[in-house]
Amino acid sequence: MTQTAPTPSPAGSGPSAAGARPVVPRRGARRGAGLGEVTLAADGFWGSRQRTNATATVQHCVDWMERLGWLANFDAVAQGATEERERPGWQFSDSEVYKLMEALAWELASTSEPAAEELLERLTARVAAAQDEDGYLGTCFGHAGQEARYSDLEHGHELYCTGHLLQAAVARGRTHPDDDLVTVARRAADEVCRSFGPDGREGVCGHPEIELGLAELGRLLDEPRYTDQAALFVERRGRGLLGPIPLLGPSYFQDDVPVREAEAWTGHAVRALYLAAGAVDVAVDTGDEELLAAVRRQWDRTVERRTHLTGGMGSRHQDEGFGEDWELPPDRAYCETCAGVASVMVSWRLFLATGDVRYVDLVERTLFNVVATSPRSDGRAFFYANPLSQRVAGADVRPDEENRRAEGGTRAPWFEVSCCPTNVARTLASLQAYVVAVEGDAVSLLQHASADVRVALDAGGELALRVRTAYPSHGDVDVEVLEAPERPVALRLRVPGWATGAHLLEESGTTTLEPGFAEVRRVLRAGERLLLRLPVEPRWTWPDPRVDALRGCVAVEAGPLVLCAESVDLAGGRDVGDLELDPTAGVRSADGGALVRARLVDQPAPGPGGPGAMPYAASGPPVREGRPVDVRLRPYHRWAERQPTTMRVWLPVV
């Protein structure tokens, strides 16, 4: 069989198209592979999702935003018609348009679909037409019949929207030469610098995002003013510049403690994580080691004590926020999809800055169990929140129904606050960026996915690989060298933290691997194959005893996948709340999931004292009748795909 090296398709025809990617720090030798350097296989776990994203999700989002008038908001500004038309959507609906444009721009780095190119150009034109003379761009403030610009920094989301505009422009600018969107973004960024620079207003936005937008645009355009402005916004945070916020308090928008002093992430999870991502960008570009160390410390503390098994972040619905240490209720886990996306953004930046594999481990956990959980298989419906337990099967959402946030039914096509669909879209569109990293002559396979890889080595030459795997269903990752320089290079394969007993099989023999990076450093020959064998058999996972909400429970994971039980898999209309697991009986693989031995308990009538009796008694837990059953556990990321159901990740131990 003849193997042909894949040729990156530089659809964006600029010179940097193959290497284009999110997050390009000004300093540091480590870089993510460009979107044109990695092609995800269409039948792989991620490649198929990326394809669905391109062929279904993007248009789905456009259709909804046309239908709801969020796109027309730009036309109204362009036509000076803001006074006569009631503006639909929340203050931040512009950002959904920008995130979708970012998705399109990344998508076009690896495809050259004319319809997508045309769509992006059309959107760019509509957005550009709404830009004010002085560069301000926003459809909610500052025009006839609207409140004044920046009159509600706490809740107005103006700079938040601008940040997303900048991210979209960065995506476009890195994948396409001299684009209008970059011009628009430059003018908008200049307006922000004038309004909020050292001589401007000492303010910050209630929702962080402008920081990383400015930092990335500063990188694209090599414009230190933008980096400085990003640094200024990061530095101003936590100093009480935002007004009082009813009921929640300043930690909601991270205005209680300066970024470099905070010990953990608090308040609204997406806000906290976007801010952290911007802080890393600033810290790396300016060489601010203290700031970088602060974010790393916050990551440690938050992952140790405030992160759900899925990688999901956010334990509270009230403020979509982090809870206290050890406050990790499975049923009320919020784990907003956007917080998952934002967590990937932070961890990815920290990996680039440090090379620490733990960050990549969390990226994997979060991608498989939060980001992949949100979209339905057809890419036309989404989860907003991702709890680890569902006590009551929710509603089967209609295809035309705008949903609230955390209902627990099936996935919804759109939301009142619809940040998640476009966030998923831009993440999937750029997913291959997180798969491979390059540092000098070392190429690291970070995420195990079927992909064709051809990366330019910093010291010259290219390394081309064909990676084939059924991971995460199967643990074998087959890496074939297609092309390599005639000098020693390093191929590094990530062994996830959970992978006890992984092996690397080469022609020369088999090596047992420890978690971390397994490195092969030698001259690689075209045609040779390496096989990474990861133990993805299902395994028990136990919670720290300080997590009150999980006391007496156990979960099952298989490779990077968190598994769950769904009532729809139980016979006789029984509920997952009736299950008690027997961990002594072992756990077996079963078709991408697991089979476990459990006890199906007969629940007594409520209350030991009869109807209306409280669920508390003077004697210990009653002996309940039950019978042994085998229970099928399935990947959490596909829960509620078949129908509304109750669900549990953590199950009580017999």
Next chain:
Amino acid sequence: MTQTAPTPSPAGSGPSAAGARPVVPRRGARRGAGLGEVTLAADGFWGSRQRTNATATVQHCVDWMERLGWLANFDAVAQGATEERERPGWQFSDSEVYKLMEALAWELASTSEPAAEELLERLTARVAAAQDEDGYLGTCFGHAGQEARYSDLEHGHELYCTGHLLQAAVARGRTHPDDDLVTVARRAADEVCRSFGPDGREGVCGHPEIELGLAELGRLLDEPRYTDQAALFVERRGRGLLGPIPLLGPSYFQDDVPVREAEAWTGHAVRALYLAAGAVDVAVDTGDEELLAAVRRQWDRTVERRTHLTGGMGSRHQDEGFGEDWELPPDRAYCETCAGVASVMVSWRLFLATGDVRYVDLVERTLFNVVATSPRSDGRAFFYANPLSQRVAGADVRPDEENRRAEGGTRAPWFEVSCCPTNVARTLASLQAYVVAVEGDAVSLLQHASADVRVALDAGGELALRVRTAYPSHGDVDVEVLEAPERPVALRLRVPGWATGAHLLEESGTTTLEPGFAEVRRVLRAGERLLLRLPVEPRWTWPDPRVDALRGCVAVEAGPLVLCAESVDLAGGRDVGDLELDPTAGVRSADGGALVRARLVDQPAPGPGGPGAMPYAASGPPVREGRPVDVRLRPYHRWAERQPTTMRVWLPVV
């Protein structure tokens, strides 16, 4: 020793002053004793609180409402100055004024403090002056510079405020003849009937309360139109008459299911409970057995599965609402003080309607563990939410500081949304109403409190009792008969559901009692004594295994009191999170609380995998070092009285 029968002090000099009380159903032979028929002893648990309420809390609330301008809102309307003055306070701040007036009116039923009488008259004059020509009364809508009346039924709280006005007027009207406040209320109620009657707008208020206000005013004034209007509001509920509510959905304000169809209480707890109270009033007065049965069914289901050990209701902060069945997290228990007050209102009405002792049991549990928990001992600071676990010691609130809702520090003098202080005030001011019930020739001692009782029997004559007890610290309740008719009467003593092994000691011997009512039916002689002996020694309490959040934990109760551990009682700065209880070692009484044997655990560094490792591992819970300690548990209702502290009601079992 000569015993003198107490003479009720009819401060409100109307003929019905001694028998005045909240909740006077039009039908049914059972009634609560009048406020003038029961005098709580000043040194008793409840009497001392009632005294503090009268001498400190009432003026404290007036001072805050003057300071914040909530009282001046009425003056602004009276003076036609609403356009030039920015109105302070939420839309519902009028209701705080009315609840305080209700407290004053009830207070004046048993005292004749001229300053209190003068204060109430002054408040009445200010309120009356703000009433519009057509009877509408409200300071937030319908005047110059304000939104139109009833233009925001979802959130405007206009009918909610009117409901509280009506309750205040009922309190005044039952304790004082021909008062201006009653006239004001009648005009307001007439306006409501015109606006929302059968020929008016088919609407309901986003926050129930008008229903029970109208029903009670209808009873006072013998006006069936008000009862009919209350019935109409109850019937309209749950039919989607309220507009969409962002993020929360119609169950938030009980507009998803008609009252007579609902299976359990859902949504915002105070809303649900006020509605239920109004529904019982309507059901009883109109003989609507189906409606009464519906509320009883909802009570059963909610108490079985949605009520915390303290009697607290509400498991969610997001909507201050009920959770799903079995969703009872101790740390995020909301248990709003007002929901405790409202739960007492519902259960009291159901007891009057049915005589079922379970309702009185819940009243006791809620009074001791929610209502008594809220106010600080000096009556000048309050808890708004009453969680059963506090992981992080909150702030020590300053005496001049308006607080948010659920901070977990010390009690706060006032809140942004300050419904709780005045709700506590009106409850404590009328507390003796819940202590004794009369039905024919039967007198029931429902709550065990030191009190002097002189009730008129329905069949003629009076029964006078002197009750003395250190309950709940001590289980002996000493009842002395001071005066009794010369015919057989029934004296019924409530034996709480938890009281296994209670006894009644009479001269004739000792009787072992079952939970429920212990009845002595015979001719009672002046001077004879009965001693009820209740087992208030501390005891273990175990949760139903379906309450996930309490798995593996146990609590300690003593009599009606829920106990808790506070870090402030642990040596060496140790935390309540480090405790594991050993239920095999027994539990001992200790000065109003308990001493239990526990293990003080040394917590390992977070994460089995070092800093930044997730709190999940492939092996079961680690063996942790620890040493045995005796831990003092104290009544939950006094937690955080000394200083901010961490706290737990439910503690893990070793």
